[in-house]
Amino acid sequence: MFANFLSTICGSLLSVCVxxxxxxxxxxxxxxxxxxxxxxxxxxxxGCYVVAELLNKHGIPVWIGVFVGVAVGVxxxxxxxxxxxxxGRSVNAVGKQIITMGIVSLFFGGIPLVFGTPExxxxxxxxxxxxARTDANVTLQAFGGRISITKHALICLAITIVVxxxxxxxxxxxxxxxxxxxxxxxxxxxxxxxxxxxxxxAASWSIAGALGVLxxxxxxxxxxxxxxSYMTTIQVNAFLAGILGGFSTFYGPVIGAVLIPVxxxxxxxxxNFGLYNISRWQMVIVYVLMLIVILIKPAGxxxxxxxxxx
Amino acid sequence: xDIKQAYLDAAFPREGPKKRRGPSLAARAARQPNLxxxxxxxxxxxxxxxxxxxxxxxxxxxxxxxSTLIYSIVSIGFCLLLGYSGLASLxxxxxxxxxxxxxxxxxxxxxxxxxxxLLVTLAVSIVIGVSVGFISLRIEGxxxxxxTLGLAEIIRNLLMAIxxxxxxxLNSVRLFGVGVNDKAVxxxxxxxFAVLMVLTGNLIRSPVGRSMLAMKNSTSAAQAMGVSLMKYxxxxxxxxxxxxxxxxxxxxxxxxxxxxxxxxxxxxTTSLNILGAVIIGGSKSLWGTTVGAFIIxxxxxxxxxxxxxxxxxxxxxTMVTGLLIILVxxxxxxxxxQMVSNLRxxxxxxxxxxxxxxxx
Numbered sequence: 001m002f003a004n005f006l007s008t009i010c011g012s013l014l015s016v017c018v019x020x021x022x023x024x025x026x027x028x029x030x031x032x033x034x035x036x037x038x039x040x041x042x043x044x045x046x047g048c049y050v051v052a053e054l055l056n057k058h059g060i061p062v063w064i065g066v067f068v069g070v071a072v073g074v075x076x077x078x079x080x081x082x083x084x085x086x087x088g089r090s091v092n093a094v095g096k097q098i099i100t101m102g103i104v105s106l107f108f109g110g111i112p113l114v115f116g117t118p119e120x121x122x123x124x125x126x127x128x129x130x131x132a133r134t135d136a137n138v139t140l141q142a143f144g145g146r147i148s149i150t151k152h153a154l155i156c157l158a159i160t161i162v163v164x165x166x167x168x169x170x171x172x173x174x175x176x177x178x179x180x181x182x183x184x185x186x187x188x189x190x191x192x193x194x195x196x197x198x199x200x201x202a203a204s205w206s207i208a209g210a211l212g213v214l215x216x217x218x219x220x221x222x223x224x225x226x227x228x229s230y231m232t233t234i235q236v237n238a239f240l241a242g243i244l245g246g247f248s249t250f251y252g253p254v255i256g257a258v259l260i261p262v263x264x265x266x267x268x269x270x271x272n273f274g275l276y277n278i279s280r281w282q283m284v285i286v287y288v289l290m291l292i293v294i295l296i297k298p299a300g301x302x303x304x305x306x307x308x309x310x
Numbered sequence: 311x312d313i314k315q316a317y318l319d320a321a322f323p324r325e326g327p328k329k330r331r332g333p334s335l336a337a338r339a340a341r342q343p344n345l346x347x348x349x350x351x352x353x354x355x356x357x358x359x360x361x362x363x364x365x366x367x368x369x370x371x372x373x374x375x376x377s378t379l380i381y382s383i384v385s386i387g388f389c390l391l392l393g394y395s396g397l398a399s400l401x402x403x404x405x406x407x408x409x410x411x412x413x414x415x416x417x418x419x420x421x422x423x424x425x426x427x428l429l430v431t432l433a434v435s436i437v438i439g440v441s442v443g444f445i446s447l448r449i450e451g452x453x454x455x456x457x458t459l460g461l462a463e464i465i466r467n468l469l470m471a472i473x474x475x476x477x478x479x480l481n482s483v484r485l486f487g488v489g490v491n492d493k494a495v496x497x498x499x500x501x502x503f504a505v506l507m508v509l510t511g512n513l514i515r516s517p518v519g520r521s522m523l524a525m526k527n528s529t530s531a532a533q534a535m536g537v538s539l540m541k542y543x544x545x546x547x548x549x550x551x552x553x554x555x556x557x558x559x560x561x562x563x564x565x566x567x568x569x570x571x572x573x574x575x576x577x578x579t580t581s582l583n584i585l586g587a588v589i590i591g592g593s594k595s596l597w598g599t600t601v602g603a604f605i606i607x608x609x610x611x612x613x614x615x616x617x618x619x620x621x622x623x624x625x626x627x628t629m630v631t632g633l634l635i636i637l638v639x640x641x642x643x644x645x646x647x648q649m650v651s652n653l654r655x656x657x658x659x660x661x662x663x664x665x666x667x668x669x670x
Contacts, residue, residue: 036452038582088640093452094398095639098589101582102639105632113625236463236578243456280471287464294457298449 001272003145008269013153014219015234015261017160021215022231022238023245023257024164025208030247031184032197032204033085035096040212041235042107043080045228047073047213048220049115066217070210077209081202111228156218163214164254167207171250176203237261244290246300255302260286320669321662343511346597351504354379358496373564374611376496379503380560382603385587386510386596387553392585393593394519395546396526397446398455403580404462405551407469408434409558410568410575414476417562427559435555439548446543462581470570477567495563502560506553510596513549522546583607590638592647601646606631 022040029037051069054060060068084099091099171177179200182190191197212231219234220226238253241260245252264286271278278285299305339345357375361367384402391397409431416427442458449457480490490498513519522542524532533539561575562568570576583606591602604612614620614627642648 030452036456038578084636084640091639091643094392094585095589095643097455098582098586098639099636101586102632102635104579104582105628105635109625109628109630109632113629232578236459239456240460240463243453243460247453281467283467284464284471287460287467291457291460291464294453294460295445295448298453 001145003147004272005269006147007145007149008265009262010147010149010153012261012265013149013157015237015264016258017153017156018215018219018234019237019241019257019261020160020164020254021211021218022234023241023253024167024250025211025215026235026238026242027247027250027253028180028204029208030242031250032180032187032201033081033096034093034187035100036239037100037208038097038235039080039100039103039107040208040238041231042104042111042228043073043076043209044212044216044231045226046076046107046111047209048216048226048231049111051213051217052220052226053115066214069213069217073209073211073213074206075209077205077207078202080209081205085201085205086198108228152221156221159214159218163211168250176200180204240287240290243294243300246303248299248303252300252302256300260290263289316669317666320666344508347504347507347511351500351507354500354503355497358493358500362493371612372496373492374608376499376564377561378604378608378612379499380557380564381584381587381607382600383499383503383506383560384554384557385584385591385599385603386506387550387557388584389588389591389593389596389599390510390513390522390553391546391550392588393595393599394514394522394526395542397543397546398452398585399442399458399547399550400455400578400581400585401442401458401462401465402550402554402584403576403578404458404465405435405438405554406558406561406580407462407465407568407570407576408438408551409555410562411469411472411476411558412555413559413562414473414478418476418478424563428556431555431559432552435551436548439551440544442551443540443544443547446547447540459578459581462576462578466570466576469576474571475567475569476562478562480563480566492564495560499560499564502556506556507596507600514596518542518545586635590635590645592645595645595647598645598647598650605634605646609634 022044026037026040029035029040047069050072051065054065054068055062080103084103085096088096088099171180179190179195179197180203182193182195183197183200187197190200215234216226216231219231237260238257241256242253243256244259245254245256247253264282267282267285268279293301297303333341354375357367358372361369361372384406388399388402391399412431412434413427416422416430417424420426442461445457445461446454480492480495521532521537522545524535524537525539525542529539568575574580584603587602587606588599589602590605591600592598610627610631614630620627620630638645644651
């Protein structure tokens with residue numbers, strides 16, 4: 001029984017990885033540009049389309065394709081920061097959100113324009129590539145049962161852990177990280193202290209773009225088709241993970257991103273106890289639980305409560 | 311002659327031998343906000359009547375106009391929340407869904423008249439609005455926005471689990487005791503829009519509206535002046551929820567089917583579009599908000615889709631809308647309302663300059 005349970009949890013490994021990357025990207029932008037980036041999902045989808053195009057039509061090796069896709073993500077992030085947000089510094093927080101929503105429209109219109117009208121395109125080469133190398137699941141004998149994990153999920157987990165650890169080390173020890181943390185705590189003061197906040201925000205946007213594309217490719221590798229809005233659920237979960245963990249730290253949202261899919265599969269596991277219809281109500285239950293947690297701790301699980309001055 | 315006095319006289323003419331009269335009756339009437347609403351809604355109703363007789367307006371145009379008006383209704387409710395109470399919410403889509411589903415269950419499931427559906431919708435939205443209001447007392451700012459997004463996701467998943475596709479047969483709908491067709495529903499939408507517009511306008515100019523504005527500008531100062539935060543936050547959320555669910559109710563009557571899994575009606579997109587309409591229009595102006603809703607929803611379905619170029623490349627429409635949103639927010643943070651007031655100022659300045667030139 002316990003092995004079954006672990007298997008179910010491992011089933012959510014892929015969404016854990018993808019949501020964690022997306023949540024980190026969202027937090028980075030939230031802290032440096034004081035906006036929730038609703039375009040995160042569509043930027044990632046666009047990058048994934050580029051990868052799919054390269055692999056499907058031009059037969060480029062997968063690793064190069066993914067690298068190009070991530071580079072495209074970096075460029076899009078840079079472009080958004082340099083062209084739009086640098087010129088719109090006086091826009092207030094809600095206005096910035098609306099701008100990111102406009103960017104979503106640009107991408108939703110742009111994707112069919114660039115990649116043709118059948119909006120759901122196959123993502124088979126990558127899928128096959130993953131499948132060819134990971135045809136067998138990894139199976140462990142433990143706790144009196146078999147725990148099976150797809151190799152795809154394991155590879156994604158490894159990539160996510162490496163990428164996130166590098167980013168956290170950079171945040172803690174590099175000069176860029178110090179700049180990010182200073183900008184996050186107060187942009188104006190950071191500028192006075194001689195930090196070039198423009199470089200910091202530009203770097204944050206490009207990292208967010210790269211992480212988004214990486215997450216999108218990883219997520220698409222688990223299925224077969226992609227569409228402009230296929231990252232929306234992940235993005236919504238990333239936002240919710242952000243407030244669950246608390247936006248005031250960088251690790252909080254990542255932990256939140258681990259908790260939400262795991263909680264979802266835990267609820268789904270209840271189906272084994274006779275609640276057969278529970279998978280329909282899975283997300284409702286998880287979101288309600290999350291809502292309750294946030295009501296108890298309004299600043300998030302790991303957030304610090306900021307005192308308001310009059 | 312004192313040149314300074316001369317300039318002053320030119321710019322602000324005093325009572326001379328030619329006695330200046332006040333604004334004419336027509337000008338004064340045009341400034342009556344409630345009369346404006348009535349006139350514009352009469353024009354909208356006239357458009358439908360013309361289209362019914364096959365004149366001037368095509369029927370797809372009217373359909374697009376109707377659904378845009380529904381979104382305008384939702385937007386003016388949201389305007390009260392964002393522009394006057396300073397609370398951001400991303401839960402609008404969920405509230406629209408509540409309205410749509412309660413309309414479906416009351417009208418189609420029970421076969422009850424429209425008015426009962428309206429009452430049930432009001433009751434449901436008051437309950438939801440009050441609970442969101444209580445949440446807003448504990449959580450603020452962007453956290454509140456994402457929290458309401460979570461709530462909308464709960465509602466969407468819940469409705470999807472209950473029934474994925476809902477459909478209303480208009481023949482079974484009885485409106486004030488008579489059967490209706492979609493033309494009558496259009497008139498109903500216009501009527502609802504007019505009533506809500508007048509009510510909202512009056513609410514904004516009442517002590518309630520002023521208290522909300524005080525709360526937006528500074529919660530602490532408002533509390534110090536004796537404005538109860540709890541009362542007005544709950545009220546703001548209840549009103550927004552009611553408007554959104556009335557929008558959902560009308561949507562259900564007008565478009566008549568929703569597939570929750572595939573339609574974007576209940577997703578984040580709708581909430582963001584409504585937010586965008588309010589920001590683009592100018593968050594403190596009701597007419598501006600209406601224009602904003604027309605830009606986001608109407609421009610696409612009513613005008614751009616008629617042009618040959620956009621008919622061939624529908625993807626460009628989405629891009630144009632997005633670009634427009636970005637440009638307006640970047641260069642006119644106050645939205646269309648600010649644009650109009652700037653224009654008005656410019657015209658007035660030009661008038662004074664001309665008068666000055668004539669004098670000198």
